[in-house]
Amino acid sequence: MSIASVAANRRYLVPGEPSRRTGLALLCAVLVAYFGISFDNFFTVSNGLTILMNISAIAIAAIGAMFLLVSGNVDLSIGGQYALISVITAQFAKDSGNVVLAVAVGLLAGLVLGLTNGILVRYMKISPLIVTLGTMAVFKGLAYLVSEGRSVFGFSEAFIFLGRARINEVPLPVIVAAVLFVLGGFWLLRTPGGLRLFAIGGNAQAARLTGVNVDWVIVRLYVLNGLLMGVVAVLTTARLGSGTPQIGTSFELDVLTAVILGGVGFAGGSGHPAGVFVGVATIGVLSSGLIFAGLEDWWQQISKGLVLLLALGADQIAEHRRARSVRREAPAEPDPTPGAPPGAGASAAQEYGLDRETGHQPGPVVLRVEGLARRFGPVFALRDGTFSVRAGEVVCLVGDNGAGKSTLIKLISGVHRPDAGRIELGGAPVDFGGPIDARRAGIETVHQDLAVCPNLGVAHNLVLGDEPRRRLFGFIPVRDDGAALARTRERLASLGITLTDLNRSVGRLSGGQRQSVAIARAMKEGVKLIILDEPTAALGVTQTRNVLRIARQAADNGAGVILISHDIRTVFAVADRVVVLRLGRVVYDDTIERVTHTRLLHLMAGLETVDGPDGPAGDEATLDAAESGTTVLKGH
Ligand SMILES: Nc1ncnc2c1ncn2[C@@H]1O[C@H](COP(=O)(O)OP(=O)(O)OP(=O)(O)O)[C@@H](O)[C@H]1O
Numbered sequence: 001m002s003i004a005s006v007a008a009n010r011r012y013l014v015p016g017e018p019s020r021r022t023g024l025a026l027l028c029a030v031l032v033a034y035f036g037i038s039f040d041n042f043f044t045v046s047n048g049l050t051i052l053m054n055i056s057a058i059a060i061a062a063i064g065a066m067f068l069l070v071s072g073n074v075d076l077s078i079g080g081q082y083a084l085i086s087v088i089t090a091q092f093a094k095d096s097g098n099v100v101l102a103v104a105v106g107l108l109a110g111l112v113l114g115l116t117n118g119i120l121v122r123y124m125k126i127s128p129l130i131v132t133l134g135t136m137a138v139f140k141g142l143a144y145l146v147s148e149g150r151s152v153f154g155f156s157e158a159f160i161f162l163g164r165a166r167i168n169e170v171p172l173p174v175i176v177a178a179v180l181f182v183l184g185g186f187w188l189l190r191t192p193g194g195l196r197l198f199a200i201g202g203n204a205q206a207a208r209l210t211g212v213n214v215d216w217v218i219v220r221l222y223v224l225n226g227l228l229m230g231v232v233a234v235l236t237t238a239r240l241g242s243g244t245p246q247i248g249t250s251f252e253l254d255v256l257t258a259v260i261l262g263g264v265g266f267a268g269g270s271g272h273p274a275g276v277f278v279g280v281a282t283i284g285v286l287s288s289g290l291i292f293a294g295l296e297d298w299w300q301q302i303s304k305g306l307v308l309l310l311a312l313g314a315d316q317i318a319e320h321r322r323a324r325s326v327r328r329e330a331p332a333e334p335d336p337t338p339g340a341p342p343g344a345g346a347s348a349a350q351e352y353g354l355d356r357e358t359g360h361q362p363g364p365v366v367l368r369v370e371g372l373a374r375r376f377g378p379v380f381a382l383r384d385g386t387f388s389v390r391a392g393e394v395v396c397l398v399g400d401n402g403a404g405k406s407t408l409i410k411l412i413s414g415v416h417r418p419d420a421g422r423i424e425l426g427g428a429p430v431d432f433g434g435p436i437d438a439r440r441a442g443i444e445t446v447h448q449d450l451a452v453c454p455n456l457g458v459a460h461n462l463v464l465g466d467e468p469r470r471r472l473f474g475f476i477p478v479r480d481d482g483a484a485l486a487r488t489r490e491r492l493a494s495l496g497i498t499l500t501d502l503n504r505s506v507g508r509l510s511g512g513q514r515q516s517v518a519i520a521r522a523m524k525e526g527v528k529l530i531i532l533d534e535p536t537a538a539l540g541v542t543q544t545r546n547v548l549r550i551a552r553q554a555a556d557n558g559a560g561v562i563l564i565s566h567d568i569r570t571v572f573a574v575a576d577r578v579v580v581l582r583l584g585r586v587v588y589d590d591t592i593e594r595v596t597h598t599r600l601l602h603l604m605a606g607l608e609t610v611d612g613p614d615g616p617a618g619d620e621a622t623l624d625a626a627e628s629g630t631t632v633l634k635g636h
Pocket residue numbers: 376379380381382399400401402403404405406407408
């Protein structure tokens with residue numbers, strides 16, 4: 001299938017796992033029907049407009065709450081922001097009589113409050129629940145302080161008009177809410193930015209390693225949330241004709257209930273604006289129905305609280321069901337290939353059914369590291385990392401626990417900076433400020449547990465951080481999921497990976513398939529070096545074989561490959577060269593043909609040095625020799 005026809009077939013994929021709570025929304029629809037039948041005036045245009053007017057504030061705030069929850073965050077302080085922005089705006093509207101200034105001050109106040117939350121949450125690494133619980137109290141208190149506990153009124157007609165204007169009988173706040181909601185929903189579903197929110201909510205660490213600037217995204221989300229609260233507060237203050245510190249009481253309850261009821265998972269990474277719309281409408285209808293029923297305010301509180309608990313309970317049930325179905329759906333590993341029993345004299349490559357070319361000739365050196373060293377406080381994690389990798393070559397990095405393997409690859413992939421030594425890529429020295437620099441230079445790393453976002457589909461995972469884009473109607477920038485599918489198909493095909501549904505959540509794939517997707521993502525155009533950190537850990541025989549085959553294929557496609565493994569059989573199955581690290585030093589570096597299983601195990605365990613079994617044996621001897629730098633064996 002050509003790229004063009006794939007793109008034409010499917011140009012848009014919904015990000016994240018689908019919401020599984022349509023049932024709850026239907027239950028709420030029944031509630032609507034009940035109120036409609038019970039009260040004569042419930043289904044009238046004027047009551048409809050009143051409900052819309054009342055929920056316009058919730059709808060606007062729900063956009064920010066939806067974005068935050070999808071990204072795994074929350075803001076409990078929106079009620080406090082509402083009150084504080086309301087009294088500040090009211091004070092300015094009263095004192096200056098200038099509508100534009102009052103609106104600008106209201107929005108600016110929202111921006112500042114949002115920024116405060118964002119900075120506290122991200123950079124102080126405190127739980128968003130606790131931070132915003134604290135700022136909720138502070139903002140509320142400040143609202144009373146600024147207004148001295150009184151309502152502020154006496155605005156110009158022009159300012160009040162903002163909140164009371166109608167266009168074709170539809171109140172302006174309803175129109176503003178509708179426009180913002182549609183824009184927000186569209187952004188979340190159709191743009192690269194929206195996809196990244198789902199990615200952060202699914203696995204923030206994986207998103208970060210893919211190149212998404214998670215901290216900055218979260219700060220911006222809180223700022224946007226504050227701005228939206230600015231809009232809510234300005235419109236409501238204008239409509240009511242006064243700003244009061246009492247406004248916004250339990251507003252966070254209404255908004256969060258609507259959003260969670262609408263199917264946005266509290267754990268992050270899932271949700272859909274259509275569901276949130278139903279949630280917002282339901283809260284509006286419920287409030288209105290309770291007023292029709294003549295129930296006191298506290299009954300409203302009780303019923304909304306119960307609905308929130310119900311929604312959270314449903315969220316938990318949905319999460320359990322999702323986890324169960326993931327376990328059920330994850331493909332079971334087929335039986336090992338008949339006729340290839342492990343051991344029994346077969347070579348490791350044969351054991352895993354891999355074709356090994358004999359006399360394989362690697363290309364030019366892509367990576368050369370020399371004398372890399374790194375310490376963490378008093379711990380020397382790495383003393384002397386010296387080796388090189390050629391194009392088309394799989395280099396296995398082995399060593400006992402704590403030997404320094406992870407530290408070495410973290411230096412190469414830009415996670416840490418070396419204290420000493422040099423890294424050369426393609427013959428030129430490089431100095432990475434972070435993982436993004438290393439990726440830009442052509443080094444891709446597949447981390448063991450953090451490689452993928454389980455809630456995103458295969459294609460979305462593959463393009464994350466480098467999403468193809470197109471212009472809708474020639475001018476609106478959106479994701480090009482058709483091109484993402486085409487790129488994914490091509491990439492998987494080049495590595496011989498067969499996956500039929502490219503929109504299937506990666507969390508629903510087997511461990512081996514997940515690793516395959518992560519390696520395929522690393523195999524992007526222009527990649528020079530791929531680092532695979534224990535890609536076969538916890539995999540069965542068949543899945544291990546597939547992953548090793550793909551690693552081999554990646555090298556055959558021209559990249560240099562570094563593979564970390566604790567499993568000697570996989571090393572012998574796939575390696576061209578083997579590098580042994582011991583106590584932070586490279587103690588062996590040679591082609592795989594020149595070492596035996598036993599010798600490699602001995603080298604890793606420090607039972608043998610370069611001098612062979614007859615040389616200075618044992619841990620202490622090796623350590624001493626290693627300390628003096630005499631045991632490093634270079635096979636080339
Ligand atoms: N961020 C860190 N802070 C402090 N010590 C560290 C840090 N990272 C690694 N170390 C220490 O450096 C040494 C080497 O660790 P490293 O993780 O590189 O070894 P490894 O060979 O990858 O081990 P394993 O196979 O168990 O993952 C260990 O003693 C470890 O405790």
